[in-house]
Amino acid sequence: MRDIITPIASIAASLVVVGILLAAIGINPLEAYAVMFTSSFTSKFGLAELCVKTTPLIFTGLAVAIPLKAGLWNIGAEGQLYMGAFAASVVALYSNLPGYAMLPAMFLIAAIFGMGWAAIPAVLRAKFDLNEILSTLLLNYVAIYWVEYMVYGPMRGKEVYNFPYTDLFPDIATLPRFFGTRFHLGFFIAIIIAIAIYYLVNKTDFGFSLRVVGANPRAADYAGISRQKVIIYSMLLGGMFAGIAGMIEVSGIQLRLRPLISTGYGYAGIPVALLASGDPLLVIVSATLFGFLYVGGSVLQTTYSVPVAIVYVFQSLIVLFIIAGQSLRRRG
Amino acid sequence: MVDPNFIASLLASSIRAGTPLLYATLGEIITERSGVLNLGLEGIMITGAFTGFAISLATGNPWLGVLCGGIAGMLLALVHAFFSITLKANQSITGLMLVLLGLGITGFLGRNYIGEVAYYLDLIKIPVLSDLPYLGEVLFSHDPLAYLAVILAALLWFILFKTRYGLEIIAAGEKPEAADSMGVDVDRVRYISTLFGGFLVGIGGAYLSLAYAKLWTEGMTAGRGWISLALVIFSGWMPQRAIFGAYLFGGLDVLSFKLQAIGVGISYHFMKMLPYVVTILVLLVSVIRKRAAFGAPTALGTPYVRGKKE
16 A cells, blocks of 8 residues: 555655744744745636646656655756756857757757766766765756856856856747746656656566565566666666756756756655655646745745745655655564 | 975965865764764865854854864764764765755855855964074964864874773674674664764864864865765775875865966866766775775665675
8 A cells, every 4th residue: 555644644744844944044934835826826827837846856856756666766857857958058159049949959959968978977886886865965056056167157148248157048948838837848848757657667677677676676686677677777868867857847947058957856856756655647746736835935035035045855755754764663 | 496484374374274174084084984984074064164154253252163063063973973873874875965954054054154254263372482593483473273273183093992981882883783782872873973974074164164264155174075085985984194184185276276376377176176086086996996995984884784694
């Protein structure tokens, strides 16, 4: 039976702890949560922003969930996202591709770069048994500073005064938006990919070997499934989703490359995947929850000037509570 | 010709920059020696840095700040200890969440402290010795915590390798089932080591805000927690070797800063990248040469369950 108590109790417990923190700086938590709710769900713009924030989280949730099926922790979605965004931006700004080829090329190159960035920890894990949690995490910083270097240096735009931005992408390199809001095509791409991955995991041989390696590595050996291959493929797949998230962020929302294109979407992928217990369809649901936290977090910032760092607190607490819940269930 | 004054001031600042690394490395050595892997150093350090700064600002007493920074570090370490020892959960993922938690909480609470000036630790110039040419500046003109760090390293070496309690810590990290059969309470030893380790890491953080930078900025640890993690491996889990490692990395930090100041063109962004690249490389070398050859505790990162065969 699927455990639904742990995720719900974890969310509730995190809301309580963050509420205490809010109260500590003199904000009524109930009022704050109410403001978060109404601003996300009661207007066209609120709902559009909810989808805007949910889109990258579906991708990063998948980026964590797929390797996790094989028992691997991909903490590197943040860096893979940045590398995907970087590669897509290079194509958008310098390739001069015709309109029909531009977005597909950006999509493809972002997927490849995300994959490539994930390949480093994947190979190190498969060949040398290097802890992938540490290596994926450390590579995030390298990717983020790489993008910083590019936008402060070689890729800085001509029309940006002294800001560390590239120039705006040409129109053919941006995703179409709808309803006069920031809601864009990326949302549908995310949903379609999540459904496709659901089939990949549950209905294919690859999905089967993924689940076997994660559940029982020794059984995988007996069944003749190469653990090394599964480790590498699952990480590559994860990196691919995160890379695509990067492309969608720059061509759907930012319309240029700049530092801080992601406010921790890659890290948020961890609780998104955990809450969904790795199920690609449930990832859509838990990504929406975290999308809500992001929209609510920025509303808190504008209404009460609460730093967005509160979102990180939420994420880490939810993960800790889920892990505690799982351990207790295992023992009890 | 290299100016001897430049060298002297470089060495002196290497020691200052290395001291927070030394505290954090020593703390993690004690933690890991008992068999617990705490990846949360970055989050514990930043929490120590913020708590120390806030308390010093509120009370006017930087020493109270340092103490509270240590205690804050200990509290985060307690979370880690509870998850990894009592719940026997995945230690890597819990440690990592401490980083997110520490950076998040301090970013949240620390907003109003940016730009404030707190009381910081004064230098103690050791009489006579500090007047020695060059040597006086390098070795004998530091704040008390810098001296204390070296003494602490020696003390921890002594405790680990020359006392019965040190033997118990090492046994808990190497062969917990053997330690258990000798009557050592493995969980208790691991709890104490993890808490004490967190305390030291917190002090390393407080040193950053109260002695080194003398101010609070969000994310001011800037990768020092990760560097310290690499330094544990680099020093082969030996407290005495950590001293040299910490000062060496402190020196690299200062050197890059000074080179930039005199216009040698190394990109700022690549310098920021460096701690993470170095950490990956150190890890890589250590796994390629097999952990045991480096002296890693055998049971590092493995929860101990009584009566369960490995």
